[in-house]
Amino acid sequence: MGVLLLGVGIGAAGNSSSDGGKKASAEPAPTVTVTAPAQVDAEAEPAATVTVTRTATATAKAKAEADTADSGDAAPSGKAVFKVWGSAPAGVDITYGSDxxxxxxxxxxxxxxxxxxxxALYYQVTAQLMGGGDVQCSVTINGETKKGHAQGGYNICSAQLNSDFSGGFS
Structure with missing residues (x-):
């Protein structure tokens, strides 16, 4: 008679940051523990129960999330920086550039x-969800950033900086 025991422990707190989630949190990564009895020959005499336990800890993604989620990065002088981040399980169609x-x-x-x-008259980025998800997008030029957000269905995230005709963008 085989018995399989499965134990799962997840220790993660919700993100209650008041900074809009711009900084990576130092929350603990989830831990998963699976416990199962050792394999025993069915025809052998009953023996003492031996349990094998393995624990795996998920790798923290705080740095990767911080790099992509902080769309307020200062763009190098004379450069336009386009970013799209989030979750799009069915895919996302991204277009970026100037006019x-x-x-x-x-x-x-x-x-x-x-x-x-x-x-250029403007710089823009769009990201259309292909059936669901939650994405954010941004375009940054010389310290000016415009952001967008799309969630669900085939919605479109859009962000655009326009020329102010004096050499800057806003």
Whole structure:
């Protein structure tokens, strides 16, 4: 007669940060423990019960989340930084660039940098969900950042910085 015992312990607290989730939390990673009896020959005499326990700890993702979630990074001078992050299980269609370019991105998280053309009218990023998910997007030029958010269905995240005709973007 075989008996299988399964124990799962998850120790993670909710994110109650008041900074809008911009900083990575130092919450403990989930821990999973699986306990099962050792394999015993069915025809052998009854013996003492031996239990084998293995514990696995999930790898913390705090640094990766901090790198992608903080869309307020200062862009290098003369550069436009485009970011898209979040969850899109069915996929996401990403387009970014200026009024004169229409580039395609793939995979999350996405971070792309382009040189700024002072003659451009705007710089934009869009990310269309392909059936569900929750994504955020941003475009940053010279310390100015615009952000967008989309959740569920085929919704579109969009962020755009416009030229202010004096060489800057807002």
């Amino acid at each position: 004169g370019t229409n580039l395609q991105g793939n995979g999350l998280p996405l971070k792309k940098t382009l040189s700024v053309d002072e003659g």
